[in-house]
Amino acid sequence: MKPSRRVHWALLALLSVLTLLIGACSSDDGGDEGSASETSTGPVDLSKVTLKVGDQKAISIQVLLQASGKLVGAPYKVEYSEFTAGPPLVEAANAGGIDLAQVGNTPAIFGAAAKAKIKIIGALEATGKGDAIVVGKDSALKSPADLKGKKVAVTKGSSANANLLLHLKKAGLSLTDITPVYLPPGDGYTALTKGDVDAWAVWDPYTAIAEKEAGAKLIGAADTAGNGYNFWIASDKSLGDPAKKAAIRDFLKRYAEATTWSEQNLDEWTKKYAQLTEISEDASRTTWTRSIKKPTPITDRIVASEQDIADAFTDAKQFPGKVDVRSFIDDQFEGPSAG
8 A cells, every 4th residue: 555645745744844934933023012021030031032942743833823823922032943753852952952842741751761951841631542553444453452463663752652552561562572663753654554564653643644645543542541641841951041931931821822722713723734734634623623732730640640651661671760750840830920
């Protein structure tokens, strides 16, 4: 089964289109109004701040803020950098190349295991139904238990990696019972549709594209193993800068407003997302019906769920030692009056 030329182009476009938008969605008409912000250490001038935000197509921070208009009037500048998945976002934050990013439930855990200079500063929840293991439309595989001895494409250190690991564990299997093929999302799609792998663990919008464009079938989603959480991460360097912290606080507020807008204007949002990312409206609607990421407080339940994922990777010997998730959480952004 071969992907159509249109689908292949859509995936390539999805990997690059947001990069082309860099700079188009900074502080559109920001000016100097409201540029001063009060912090616990005194006033800061946000007009001199450039917030460096890492993005990826599955999260589409830039596209959402552009479509919703919620960044208009921001008193600081925003520079976006495009990445294929969460793990390289963590690497960039650790190196100080970006200030802020949103990742799935696993990249920050791998970052913590590597002693990355980052903190988790916020949580978001989604259904988890779009983070799934998919097989080809003609595949005889029906459940994760059928993956024993099979080749499975997955992005290492991603939420899909956790979803695969936890579904295997639930089925009494481990990663040693399959042949993991570690690939970025676009290559995973090609491997599945060409028959080079038996299954593919991935997340929306790639899951939706595989369903709608290639007839792929879901055999295990994160709503039945693991969780559907995403997390905001920030570099230690940016958290040590009062002006950057003030900009981050404002940016998170605007993102939350944009998320509410997307829920209340689903038709407009899915059409705009499809247009800007060059995927089908059908795949766009599927993605944002089940994978809108809503900001939520970091509760003990969320921390415990993340700790379970971290422990599962430790048990599977995917990284050395044990990760203490709570020690990588900075909760100063948790409330409107915090920090």
